[in-house]
Amino acid sequence: xxxxxxxxxxxxxxxxxxxxxxxxxxxxxxxxxxxxxxxxxxxxxxxxxxxxxxxxxxxxxxxxxxxxxxxxxxxxxxxxxxxxxxxxxxxxxxxxxxxxxxxxxxxxxxxxxxxxxxxxxxxxxxxxxxxxxxxxxxxxxxxxxxxxxxxxxxxxxxxxxxxxxxxxxxxxxxxxxxxxxxxxxxxxxxxxxxxxxxxxxxxxxxxxxxxxxxxxxxxxxxxxxxxxxxxxxx
Ligand code: B1M
Numbered sequence: 001x002x003x004x005x006x007x008x009x010x011x012x013x014x015x016x017x018x019x020x021x022x023x024x025x026x027x028x029x030x031x032x033x034x035x036x037x038x039x040x041x042x043x044x045x046x047x048x049x050x051x052x053x054x055x056x057x058x059x060x061x062x063x064x065x066x067x068x069x070x071x072x073x074x075x076x077x078x079x080x081x082x083x084x085x086x087x088x089x090x091x092x093x094x095x096x097x098x099x100x101x102x103x104x105x106x107x108x109x110x111x112x113x114x115x116x117x118x119x120x121x122x123x124x125x126x127x128x129x130x131x132x133x134x135x136x137x138x139x140x141x142x143x144x145x146x147x148x149x150x151x152x153x154x155x156x157x158x159x160x161x162x163x164x165x166x167x168x169x170x171x172x173x174x175x176x177x178x179x180x181x182x183x184x185x186x187x188x189x190x191x192x193x194x195x196x197x198x199x200x201x202x203x204x205x206x207x208x209x210x211x212x213x214x215x216x217x218x219x220x221x222x223x224x225x226x227x228x229x230x231x232x233x234x
Contacts, residue, residue: 011038016045020056027060028067030080032087039088049095050215053123057088061119082119089122097129104132105225108150109160110142112171117164120194123214124160131218133158144178151188157225160217161207163194173205180206189224193217 011019011034019038026034035057042052064081067073073081107128111121118140125135138150142161151159163169172192179185185206192202193211202210208224211217 012041016042016047020059023056024060024063027057027081027084028064028073030077030084032080032084035084036087036091039091043091043095049092052088053092053096057085057092058123061085085119086122089119089126093126093129096126103134104222105158106134106136106154106156107158107160107221108136108138108147108154108156109162110138110147110150111140111162111164112168112175113141113143114171115163115165115168116140117162117194120164120214121160121162124162124193124211124217127214127218128160128221131222133218133221144175147175148178148182148184151184156188157228158189158191158221160191160193160221163192163197166196169194169196169201170205172207176206189221189228191217191220191224 009022011022014022019041023035023038026038038056039052042056043049061081064073064078068078107125109121109125109128111118121137121140125137128135136150136154136156138146147159147161150156159175161172161175163172176185176190179188179190189209190207191209191211192205192207193213197210199210209220211220
């Protein structure tokens with residue numbers, strides 16, 4: 001994907017369309033500085049942070065994912081791409097979280113044991129913050145004891161779990177079953193998400209909701225917390 005004359009490209013001189021296409025290439029090539037610069041340029045051109053996120057960054061990562069799947073890209077390259085994506089996300093984060101609203105609830109979120117993918121989880125955390133939630137991100141490779149300790153410590157309204165591997169997604173059931181055994185299940189709203197999941201899986205593991213993407217996660221979190229609070233008042 002690297003262009004022969006890459007170093008002659010001045011991002012600020014590109015049209016929106018060409019800049020976004022260039023950012024997809026830069027993400028693919030793991031060029032964090034260029035991704036940060038492109039993100040700033042689009043924001044300066046009055047693009048909303050959500051549009052920059054989806055059209056420039058998430059779409060770029062989707063392309064990386066296809067070539068990773070097809071054996072064209074390998075782990076080191078994908079790590080660089082992830083790093084570049086994070087450089088853009090770091091700029092967007094405060095903008096997406098800029099609501100000034102009172103906290104609508106608390107969420108503990110983590111990627112399950114055996115799984116180190118965190119971009120999607122981080123995005124969900126950003127969108128939840130943007131929707132007015134306090135988010136406690138307990139990171140990656142989270143085992144059941146760590147989830148339970150975080151629930152005990154933070155007493156959130158919602159537990160969010162992320163998994164990107166078909167081999168790690170069953171661990172969500174381990175966490176939920178343990179919560180059931182300990183009589184804790186009904187104290188929390190449990191939301192799950194990650195590329196290999198679907199509604200059927202969410203239902204099968206006993207989650208309250210499956211979230212296709214970060215925007216759905218934020219909407220569902222708000223609706224479920226409101227519903228639960230209204231039910232408690234009734
Ligand atoms: Co990984 N990887 N990876 N990887 N990686 C996938 C997931 C894979 C689909 C690639 C492929 O083959 N096409 C494949 C899984 C196949 C499978 O399980 N069937 C795969 C594999 C195989 C692996 C390794 C095993 C590779 C190896 O070592 N041979 C290895 C496993 C490591 C481990 O975890 N133990 C591995 C490693 C890596 C990297 C470290 C190189 C890197 C991760 C870097 C990082 O995250 N810091 C990486 C990446 C980047 C990917 C792809 C390319 C991109 C994932 C991503 O960030 N997507 C991915 C391919 C793909 O998914 N297309 C792939 C962008 C992100 C915005 O989307 O994460 O889906 P996503 O999140 C969305 C929704 O799913 C949802 O909202 C998010 C935002 O809209 N969501 C939630 C996610 N979590 C949620 C939680 C919620 C709610 C919604 O809670 C309420």
